[in-house]
Amino acid sequence: MQRRTCLLAGISALGGLSLGRAAAQPVQGRTAIEVWKTSNCGCCKDWLRHLEAEGFVVTAHDVRETVKNDYRRRMGLADKFGSCHTGLVQGYVIEGHVPARDIRRLLQARPVALGLAAPGMPMGSPGMDGPEYGGRRDAYDVLLVQRNGTSTVFQSYR
Structure with a gap:
């Protein structure tokens, strides 16, 4: 069984994580992501x-803050990588304001990893770049997170 299939099966077995077929399958050649x-x-x-404008098909679930954090933990992502939303795309966890181009790069490279994280809420990242932020842009890193909790820089934004 492939790693991504194992991850999806393991997450489904945790209970409370509804991974419907629509969210797990691409739609008309577009990549589906569940958030x-x-x-x-x-x-x-x-x-x-931002994701939709970049061609992703998004299935969003509105949940309470404590429930959202529980989803992140059940997917195996430590709180130190936390942000305000958690996604799942083709077996990879996506945490926070990760740019769509980094998600596409991850899916093309298919590294053995848990997923990507942009910890916190960096100003200037997708979703944190609206006019209400006054054009502020913070330097930040998108991290490639391993199952053992270690991470490396996947992409830097300076």
Whole structure:
């Protein structure tokens, strides 16, 4: 069984994680991503719009903050990588304001890893780049996170 299939089976077995077929399969050649977020978070909505504009098919689940954090933990991602939303795409966890181009690069390279994380909420990242932020741009890294909790820089934004 492939690593991504094992991850999806393991996550499904955890209970409470609904990974429907629509969210797990591409739609008309576009990549599907499932996202757990809180309903009142504007930057999450902006990040989802970024993904949709970049051709992703998004299935979003509005959940309470504590439930959202539980999803992240059940997927194996440590809190130190946390941000305001957690996604799952083709067996990889995507945490926070990760640019669509990095997700596509991950899916093309298919490294053995848990997924990508942009910890915190870096200004200037997708979803944190609207006019309400006054053009502020912070340097940040998108991390490639391993199952053992280690990480390396996947992409730097300076």
